[in-house]
Amino acid sequence: MLPYKSLIQVDRNTPVTLHIQVCNSFIVLITNGTLQPSDVLPSSRMLAELIGINRNTVKLAYEELISQGWAESVERKGVFVLSGLPIQPKIKLPETNKNSRSQEAFIWTNQFENSVPGDNFQHTVLTIDDGFPDVRLAPIDPLMREYRSLSRKFFGKNFLKYGSSRGSEHLRHSISNYLSNTRGLVVPVEDMLITKGSQMGIYLAAQLLLQPADYIAVGTSNYCFADDTFRYSGANLLRIPVDGNGMDVNYLEDILKHKKIRAVYTIPHHHFPTTVTMSMERRLKLLNLAKEYRFAVIEDDYDFDFHYDNKPYLPLASIDHNHNVIYIGSISKTFAPALRVGFMTGPPAFIEAASSLRQLIDKQGDTLLEEAFAVMYDNGEMERHFRKSLKIYKQRRNLFCQLLKSDFEGIIEFKVPEGGLGVWSNFDQSIDLIKMSENALKKGLYIGNGNFYKNESFSTNALRMGFASMEENEMTAALGILKTILR
Amino acid sequence: MLPYKSLIQVDRNTPVTLHIQVCNSFIVLITNGTLQPSDVLPSSRMLAELIGINRNTVKLAYEELISQGWAESVERKGVFVLSGLPIQPKIKLPETNKNSRSQEAFIWTNQFENSVPGDNFQHTVLTIDDGFPDVRLAPIDPLMREYRSLSRKFFGKNFLKYGSSRGSEHLRHSISNYLSNTRGLVVPVEDMLITKGSQMGIYLAAQLLLQPADYIAVGTSNYCFADDTFRYSGANLLRIPVDGNGMDVNYLEDILKHKKIRAVYTIPHHHFPTTVTMSMERRLKLLNLAKEYRFAVIEDDYDFDFHYDNKPYLPLASIDHNHNVIYIGSISKTFAPALRVGFMTGPPAFIEAASSLRQLIDKQGDTLLEEAFAVMYDNGEMERHFRKSLKIYKQRRNLFCQLLKSDFEGIIEFKVPEGGLGVWSNFDQSIDLIKMSENALKKGLYIGNGNFYKNESFSTNALRMGFASMEENEMTAALGILKTILR
Incomplete structure (x- = not known):
């Protein structure tokens, strides 16, 4: 007889009834080949004693097994594993052998084999x-107060249902106002998409703009997760030097003369990582080049809200009268990194396509949280x-x-x-x-x-x-x- | 003189000082060509009168313009737009002409032109x-109580920082326990990824498994956003009939004999949309075929938690001893659709790659919310x-x-x-x-x-x-x- 005492273990502190636990254990033994078709199961009396449960519980488990089509009862002989089951030969303890698990049972190409995970900063060192940002400064309490207060209201509960993949219309209004007030950037609400932080904006833009073998221009030094995202789209990176005045657009211009570039990714306000700001002359020139050569400018403006001395230059997007700029921002950076809320603006058809792709990725954001953020903008709490x-x-x-x-x-x-x-x-x-x-x-x-x-x-x-x-x-x-x- | 009264509008109810608003308006007029290099700006007295603000405010705005390098002051003559600015020729009112906006300033391929957005259910009709699910039943209040209580604690605040793209380890533990208790599915915590609802699991699996022109088998009737996600990966869909016993695996077997299939997407428990359950025979056969032909099975088990009469069959994943199954589930469906929390399990290398891709998509989930959910599992609130x-x-x-x-x-x-x-x-x-x-x-x-x-x-x-x-x-x-x- 099999060592049932160790093979079948029950846990009284779980929501699942004991007989279902026993039944499930038998199914696993049958399907992994430990029990073969036509094998006899131990008598209910014996099993009950072995694993220390009531005999009626075992009987119930067997009934369940039979009703699910795993076993059959033969009068006066006992309960048997169903003889017709298409069972595979016995596998020797596959669950405990960690190595056998990492051998691939199916064929796929791992593009991420050498990928490095971002650091985890959720420790207390x-x-x-x-x-x-310092998460201790984030007004989580007022945010949660709005969240709860909304969730108690008749209309507020609706924000818990499936909604638009563009995100809360209210929050798009609030951010649109905020962009207009703080950086002279006028964005119609329908040309904005609420994202999960600026990373999602970068990902969506990369997927929509770049086909395999396309070129994208990025800084010699650059935000590495942006580089990785563009590479994931199959694009080739063209490195453009970054000096004290930001990205060298003359260098870019020389390349444009003999190479088609689909997009330029830039962080004009506090370039990552070197924190330089792009000069106004270069900004204007970059926009003129974008217009002439018809490429998109992905402007990552994660850092706009933080300036201590002078007012910052307006973003490229604010002076982009030809609509070449896809503008990406984030609330996560100003509030708390793990609260993933950002936004993305661009030409209407582009934002519409981004919303469609976003629908395939994760359907939508947490609308109630987005609504709560919108209230925080409206009542001045964010300010x-x-x-x-x-x-x-x-x-x-x-x-x-x-x-x-x-x-x-x-x-x-x-x-x-x-x-x-x-x-x-x-x-x-x-x-x-x-x-x-x-x-x-x-x-x-x-x-x-x-x-x-x-x-x-x-x-x-x-x-x-x-x-x-x-x-x-x-x-x-x-x-x-x-x-x-x-x- | 330009119609400054309508061109420059100020809003006293915003956080941005008036002089910055005026300055920003001028930058927009300069960069869109309304004001050309060497043009003179109106005198501060005249502008102050025209737009109804203090003259000193206009002076401050001009100083800001000059310090930002947009204008220069010529003694006793006034303030002029800087003569050397590389400005583009005047564009005729591009902002107000909606049609010109939809003409594409840059080249891209819209794969989503005919894509249909999901319905928005956040109305009160x-x-x-x-x-x-009925969102009115979701225990939002206890969830938010845990969220706030965590956010007030020293260690809890850390969950607001950047964390792992795999999601909260605590929640992975809780869900792992829950899966083990409810469906005999034993998943090591490191082989699980917390997703934004099951849609993200489908997207990640599709991106990792499918290369352009690969084949994936799906039901004749199927969840349309899954179909769209596979198509977005460039894959071809092979439709397999679904009858009263679920997907017809014999039909699938015939195809496998002459066609390489990378993956099968199936919803064995309550197929979407027709709600049929796959028979145990077919489940076992599907797993045997997966083993033989080395394809992955994407098991979408969004609906496991809801059964009224009999206990449901165990998922394919529970009896998948060869590790062909990528198992996808969701808390959103049982709690509230807009609270996007789901999970995905599979072979270790696969889950690791999925986490790397997820990092490029949106970095990570809302860890504090995930922690709060974990507490809800632990204290029995979810149960x-x-x-x-x-x-x-x-x-x-x-x-x-x-x-x-x-x-x-x-x-x-x-x-x-x-x-x-x-x-x-x-x-x-x-x-x-x-x-x-x-x-x-x-x-x-x-x-x-x-x-x-x-x-x-x-x-x-x-x-x-x-x-x-x-x-x-x-x-x-x-x-x-x-x-x-x-x-």
Whole structure:
């Protein structure tokens, strides 16, 4: 007899009745070949004793097995596995052998074999991230208050049903107003799509614009998940140098003369990772080139809301009178990264296609959350949050840069950023960032090793160091640890 | 002089200061060519009067324009648009001409030109949907309580930061337990990915499994957004007949003998739309074929939690000892459609690749919400919700079928479904469903017209009629309206 005591285990602390648990266990034994067609099952008395349950429970389990067509009862002989079942030969313990699981039972091409997952920042270790907001400042409570209050209302409950893949119309209104007020960008509500953070905007744009072997121009240094997204579309990346005035559009122009480019991806306001801002001359020239050569400009403006000294230039989208720009923004960056809400605007037909693709990807967003955000815009809560965090981030930037200057002279070179949440820090060549990162972790500080910013044409010994998510005491502690390692 | 009174409008009820608003307006006029290089700007006194603001505000706006490099001040002559600006020739009012916007400024291929958006159900009209849960039953309040309570905790705030693209580990644990308890499906936490509803599982599987011109087998009738997703991957659909015992696997076997198929998409438990359940014989045969011909089985099990009479068969995944099955499920369907949380399991390398692709699509889910769901599983709240709604849905099914039988004899033919949230209703050929749907709406009832279920090989005069989302009085009202239309 099979070792039923170990093969069939029941758990009294689950919602599933015991007899169904026993029945399910037998099905697994039958289908994995441990029990073969025509095998006899143990008597209900014996099994009940073995696994310590009531005999009637076993009887119920057998009845269920029989009614489901797995077994048959033969009078005065017992219960047997059905003889006609098309069962495969016995497999030897496949579940416990981890290796056999990774052998592929079906044929597919793994395009992601060497892909590197993004870091998980949901730990409590002291962290110098690469420029994230401080989630402790996010007004989650007011947001949830609106969420609950909406969910209790007759009309509010409707936002829990299937809705539009474009996202909440209310939130599109609120963001449209906000864009118009803050950056002179007039977007009709129907030309906007609510996304899951700016990453979804990049993905949708890439999928719609790029066919395999198409060219897209990106910065020599660039946001690596954007690069990966374009590569996933099958496109070739053309690297355009980025200097102190942003992307070198003259270099781009030379390429355009002999190569068809489908799109240019750019982060004119605080380029990622180096934080430079594109000059107004280059912005105008880029738009003129886009018009002449009929390519799309994907403008990733994740950072517009953060500026401390001067007012920022208007986005390309605001002065794009020929409609070449697909404009992508995010609330996640200003609120909390794990609350994935962003937006995307562009020509009407393009936004319509993006909504159709989005429908295939995940149908729609969390409309009730989107509605709650819309209320937060309308009642000024978002505005208060922006103002408050901007003031705090400015103080943190000042302190951070002051500490970098006083304690890391000759080791770290940087420019005080006018906006954004990170400092582009060039480390002296003698410093091994990988070792530094490892040593820091041993002392309780998480800091990147710079690999995230490197690509086939960019390998500066540098890091983006985020200052916004640390309070004063955390900042001094973090930089204190770094100092002991580097000195 | 230009009609500045209409060209420059200011809004005192926005967070942006007036002088920035004026400055931004001028930038737009300069970049769209309304103002040309070397043009003179109106005097501050004149403009202040024209648009009704303080003269000093205009002065500030001009200073901003100058500092941003758009204009220059010439002593005793006034402020001029900078002469060296690379401005394009004037465009005639492009913003107001809707048609010019839809002409494409850049080259792209619209694959979604004829795509049909899913219905928006976020209205308050009396509705017979195609089998959705009643969102009024969803325990949103306890969920939000957990969400807020987590967000106030030191460790809880971390879930607002960037995290894993696989989703909350806690929720993966909870769902893993739940799958093990309810359907004997043992899934290691690392082989699970939290998705945005089952649609994202379908999309990820399609993208990873299918290359252009690959074949995927699907039911003759099928969930149309799954069909669209496979087509978007470039795959060809092979239609397999579905009868009262589910997908005809013998038909599939014949095809396999002369055609390579990469994957089979199936909904063995309550096939969509016809609600039939696949027989155990066919399930075993399908798995054997998958093993022999090395194709993947995408098992969409959106409906497992709803069964009223017998216990359902175990999913294919539970008896898939060769690991051919990619198993997709959803919490959205049991809770609230707009709360997009689902899961996907499969071979480890496959789930890892799916997580990498998911990272490019939207980075990650709302981890704090996922944590809150996990707590709801752990503290039994989800279980209570399932039990409660199952009881209510059973009553509603019974009443709905009783009304269908008594009031629509000879018009609607149907079988009482053992589970699920909808009744597959075959209408008499004399009934024009499109007209019916239009007439119903005039009387205040939304009901589909059947087009959603049709495809190039399936065109039955039938509808899925959802009973779960209507309370008793709504149900009698809805069917009452339908009756007056059809009789």
